[in-house]
Amino acid sequence: MIASVLDGIVLGLQFGLLAAGLTLVYGLGGVLNLAYxxxxxxxxxxxxxxxxxxxxxxxxxxxxxxxxxxxxLIFDQTILRPIYRLQGEARVLLSLLLTLGVAFIVDGYLTxxxxxxxxxxxxxxxxxxILGVPMRRGSIVASAITxxxxxxxxxFFRGTTLGRAVRSVIEDEExxxxxxxxxxxxxxxxxxxxxxLAALVAVTQSMVRPVTVSAGFGITVFxxxxxxxxxLGSVTxxxxxxxxxxxxxxIAASSIGTFLSLIILLGAAAVTILIRPSGLLGVRE
Amino acid sequence: xxxxxxxLAAGYQxxxxxxxxxxxxxxxxxxxxxxxxxxxxxTLFRSVLGLLAPSSGAVRFxxxxxxxxxxxxxxxxxxxxxxxxxxxxxxxTVQENLALGAYPDRPDTETMTLVMDLFPRLAERRRQHxxxxxxxxxxxxxxxxxLMAKPRLLVLDEPTTxxxxxLAAEAYQALRVLRGRGLTVLVAEQQVPLAMAxxxxxxxxxxxxxxxxxxxxxxxxxxEVRRSYLGVT
Numbered sequence: 001m002i003a004s005v006l007d008g009i010v011l012g013l014q015f016g017l018l019a020a021g022l023t024l025v026y027g028l029g030g031v032l033n034l035a036y037x038x039x040x041x042x043x044x045x046x047x048x049x050x051x052x053x054x055x056x057x058x059x060x061x062x063x064x065x066x067x068x069x070x071x072x073l074i075f076d077q078t079i080l081r082p083i084y085r086l087q088g089e090a091r092v093l094l095s096l097l098l099t100l101g102v103a104f105i106v107d108g109y110l111t112x113x114x115x116x117x118x119x120x121x122x123x124x125x126x127x128x129x130i131l132g133v134p135m136r137r138g139s140i141v142a143s144a145i146t147x148x149x150x151x152x153x154x155x156f157f158r159g160t161t162l163g164r165a166v167r168s169v170i171e172d173e174e175x176x177x178x179x180x181x182x183x184x185x186x187x188x189x190x191x192x193x194x195x196x197l198a199a200l201v202a203v204t205q206s207m208v209r210p211v212t213v214s215a216g217f218g219i220t221v222f223x224x225x226x227x228x229x230x231x232l233g234s235v236t237x238x239x240x241x242x243x244x245x246x247x248x249x250x251i252a253a254s255s256i257g258t259f260l261s262l263i264i265l266l267g268a269a270a271v272t273i274l275i276r277p278s279g280l281l282g283v284r285e
Numbered sequence: 286x287x288x289x290x291x292x293l294a295a296g297y298q299x300x301x302x303x304x305x306x307x308x309x310x311x312x313x314x315x316x317x318x319x320x321x322x323x324x325x326x327x328t329l330f331r332s333v334l335g336l337l338a339p340s341s342g343a344v345r346f347x348x349x350x351x352x353x354x355x356x357x358x359x360x361x362x363x364x365x366x367x368x369x370x371x372x373x374x375x376x377x378t379v380q381e382n383l384a385l386g387a388y389p390d391r392p393d394t395e396t397m398t399l400v401m402d403l404f405p406r407l408a409e410r411r412r413q414h415x416x417x418x419x420x421x422x423x424x425x426x427x428x429x430x431x432l433m434a435k436p437r438l439l440v441l442d443e444p445t446t447x448x449x450x451x452l453a454a455e456a457y458q459a460l461r462v463l464r465g466r467g468l469t470v471l472v473a474e475q476q477v478p479l480a481m482a483x484x485x486x487x488x489x490x491x492x493x494x495x496x497x498x499x500x501x502x503x504x505x506x507x508x509e510v511r512r513s514y515l516g517v518t
Contacts, residue, residue: 161388161391164377164384164385165385165389167377168374168377168385171374171375171376171377172372172373172374172375174336174372175371175372175373175374176357176374176385177336177355177356177357177360178334178356178357178360178365178366178368178372178431179385179386179388179430179434180357180358180360180388180389180434181357181385181388182355182357183357
């Protein structure tokens, strides 16, 4: 039982980081990015190719993260341009359609061109015991990196002028403009950050299990579930939902089976939404 | 002239709400724009401040053309706007709201002290979320946030909306203190007596057009103004 909970926390931290990248872009720009998982996969592939080209592991990871940032910026400058011209519901719908199109194209190309590739980062050394449960070293490292990243995110949003400026646009866009903040510029920064988070999730996940070329849609779906349960636009909500769903999913997987755990995860998400339509910490419209 | 508006027309969905509006504000002046509900005061301010694209006309601030400029750029030129709906950041603390007023700079302690002295309630509620405060406190916070940018021109759209008479009087008392420090103020108001006592000059906006203008003293003698806005028969 303790083992399942610990595994769930490892999984949940990843879920949370994953959802943070999606929820921020939605909260700030009203854009749901369904190609989010593909951003993660492309970053993973960049890391993999760098490693195959005999780049040492840390610089190779750095390349993957940089690719994530660049992908976010490219998104902002290309596919999101026509989306920004629309408002409200029309904006969300067009973003769903266009990013889904991109997701299919990227996914199709990658699985056709590199059908068997996958990124696995092996962390050497034996298991580490936590609360009497032996945990794989990869899981511990992945969770540590995720925790540091989340800490950095919170520090950025609470403690820096730029972070507060980004939050102010989520809170009240017109108010933000009145104090001299350019919402478009904040959105560009958040897309770069979202790309970075997608890449970081790909890297940390590859320490626990391989990230294959076709992993994109799975990543997006999990990010979407966690985002909706946590409340659209809330990073704290994404964290909370990530950890809760991670634990639910892990306990279900160990006691009932992996396949059923997905159904239970979706059930938990559905129940949350029925009870609290705006999510755990979402903004009520 | 600090602010000069000429021939301004603006509206929504192609229909102009305001037409051919001319007015100006000199440095150091307090100017009011009065008019009944729906006269176009808010549309006028939104189009002057870059929140609504005017269909024609010119707006100059300190000699440079600002028409068509986005609101965030106009704000950085030294014009702070306090809208009637306030547009605070509800899930951020009073302190954070004020700090953002100084964006992109860090809030300086001198201005922070000025705002806290002006509105002691804000000092007491530093750590409270803006969204949980009363209407009067929110109005003070909106004014405080606008002041944090150290504006040369402060524009307020109906600062007394929804305020009890005592709080409305307090808001104008704060504006008087700021004027004493040399701030230029432009205010749109429905509660005409308060604005009249505060301002040097005024314009009467009716059905989207400037119908009357003059010193506040002259306007307060005008029989039409007395009947329509001061409740004197």
